[in-house]
Amino acid sequence: MEKTSTDTLPLTMIPPEEQETVCIFGTGDYGRSLGLKMIQCGYSIVFGSRNPRTFSLLPSGAEVLSYSEAAQKSDIIIIAIHRDHYDLLTALTEVLRGKILVDVSNNLKMHQYPESNAEYLAQLVPGAHIVKAFNTISAWALQSGALDASRQAFVCGNDSKAKQRVMDIVRALGLTPLDQGSLLAASEIENYPLQLFPMWKFPLYFSAILCVFLFVYCVIRDVIYPYVNEKKDHTFRMAVSIPNRVFPIAALTLLGVVYLPGVIAAILQLYRGTKYRRFPGWLDHWMLCRKQLGLIALGFAFLHAIYTLVIPIRYYVRWRLQNSTITRAISKKENPFSTTNAWLNDLYLSFGILGFFFFILLGITSLPSVSNVVNWREFRFVQSKLGYLTLILCTAHTLIYGGKRFLSPYSLRWYLPSAYILALIIPCTVLVIKFILILPCIDKTLTRIRQGWERNSKGSKSTLNGQTDI
Template sequence: MAADTARVMSGEVKTESVSLSPLGAAAAPEQELLCIFGTGDLGRSLGQRLLHTGYRVVYGSRRPHSCGPLPQGAQVLSHAAAAQSASLVFICVHREHYDFLETLAPQLKGKVLVDVSNNLRKNLYPEANAEYLQRLIPGASVVKAFNTLSAWGLQNGPSDANRQVFLCGDSAEAKQAVAELATRLGFSVLDRGSLSAARELEDFPLQLFPQWRLPLCLAMGLAAFFFFYVLIGDVVHTYVKQGKDNSFRIMVSLANKVFPIVSLIMLSLCYLPGVLASFLQLYRGTKYRRFPDWLDRWMLCRKQLGLVALGFAFLHVLYTLIIPIRYKVNTLNSNYIVVVTRIKENKTAVFDTTLAWRTDSYYSVGILGFGLYILLGITSLPSVSNALSWREFSFIQSKLGYLTLFFCTLHTYLYGWDKFLRSSYYKWWTPPAHMLSLVVPSVVLLLKLLLLLPCVDRRVTRIRQGWERTEPREENNKPLIS
């Protein structure tokens, strides 16, 4: 009896009764508890996403009782208490506030620390934030991750456009734990190796359109050059030679000349590197040698070149649509009507069939080219290109792409027609701007026609299938008897 009383007082009987009850046997295991240092926008968004996924969240704050609104269901403790309660800790504070973590080294020993910090600019510190954190707390396993996601991306998870989580770290077990967590949150994980790659990951959010710099700079340079070229020919030359002020043409007429010129050249530059790569492979006789760095960078930004070209084509179409409502056009039409009414009744205008064919062909080819232009832009969208097979995508971007370039080039040739034979179009002995715009696309189409010749096409196909040309010197150096 005394022994039974002692067992009841010690709690052994209560423990056994709970473990044997049906309710205790059916109870679900408790979810993992994760810790977040930092109660800013990123910390709150991350905590909300973790709670929605089923994790328990505890925040570590230097002011646990006055840290502002937090996601419902999360706890708030001091840094030391929060660190002791979880095995994985997110560090959502700026690097300049890392000093307090050094005092928590005993509580953070053996923990996985996920550094999500970024800097305001590149090379702000001599070492990466994650490497600095690892040096402050050598007993923990630091993993750089989630720094390339915004607070919005963390809240919306896979519904946001940015789904990738880049991570790096020196501990394989720590990286595996963070990768499993990111996968459960709905993100795809890309391991970038050891912690030495942390600086590269921290530079990712600081990049400003890296693939768009060359296309945008090129487009702005071409637009500036041709604008001043057309300005000198259409405005300055007219004012100097005739004393006539045509400066009002700058806003619409000159702009509507520059936009199609830049669009056509940019489109041809989108397909020129592929042609150059084919001829380079023909010259080398192999596909296993790297292209020059300048050609690699050029080929990587072909999509951006095409989209910028499409933007200038849209501007050309919009400016063309407003031509009928311009003040100058309305005034000329009114004067024309007055002149026609004063013509004698026995005078009739002769219908020029050749001019009709030319103008109709000019407009028709331009519309077809712009329609294919839009098709190329739509298929370059990730949501559309992911739904296409590689053969379908290649057919649209390559076959129809060259057809688009052909139609747009033909559209410009029809615009010029026989103007190159008239001396009045050569202002100060310089060719018209549309003639200069035809140089690059004509070269690209000519080189592509050479590649389409059966003898050349067969050789390029064989090279891309792995065939390599054997050097004659190597064949002559082979021993006659092996």
């Protein structure tokens, strides 16, 4: 609604003989919204209804006729009625013969019916050309010319001319048509608006489980242990201290998990000696949700940053600092300065800040509009080089944080090591393997494999082929 408002847009004054007439079956919300939008874009609209009377809500300029009368006015008919009522159309089979029927329907649940609505329609009205379209565009987006929702209209159908005409309408309405092939694609297209972040499901579940595990681990070490051993009430730590332990560990682990499938794939290619064999399904899926895993890791890193910056205004921290100062003042002991501590503390902060900074850069380049203006080489440079730099900085941040306490037996509580040790497992594994993989001798073989060379190729042909063709 930033640019155009349906109320102020003048109805078009195109002489009637030049306008294309499109018929819409159904005068529900969606039919009316689509009709209004099409009238604004210069189409002439005829509504088909079981009860042809002019509703006050219909866009002015539109006619309402019975189904069969309306169908005769146009060779494109948009079917804006519920699937349950498609059987009404069987009576019109003769009138609809050879016409283009546009199925815009959606279901309430995924896989609600054995076949897609569009295929069901094709069975009911065998003589017509069925095209699936518009179901991904909401009535609200049509009315408001919304910039806020997707403008991509997925289109499929068996008749390419019919599909072409529908795609022309889609384009005329200012939307982007995407041809998805034959009507078999309809069930996928119908599922699409029902999806709720499908690529985010695994990453979100994984990080939720990770967080719960880490939270319980930290509660045992930092709340239950001191209560059992020293009868101290440290429950308040669950509000800030423990989240600020869980979040960084989750962030670093997830960042490691983003780069782990890459090194596994490289090892697999080295072992197989070819890139022409499919990866196992789990690895494929893992690689496809690396972006989502990375963004969740960035979210945790962001939370860690704020939870850390908030430390000095916490009541507990102020109380502890003040009391330690008072104790020293009373005993008249100054605190000696340790340059080593200053170095370690400042380095640890610096690595953390720089790692966070590059992590945010990575996040920004994964915004669709930013990644769209970079070329393939730039995109890979950022995601690979900058990504590994981030991983190295964040791992170093954690290692220095541990500092001298690292693996010290004093930090064990009930044989549980400090939580930050857990954060280091995956990132360090990835970095060590990656370091081995970029050793010149191994890197050379890997590069050759990725350019199409095969170690165990039966003849020279495929090798030759790999070199001849792009």
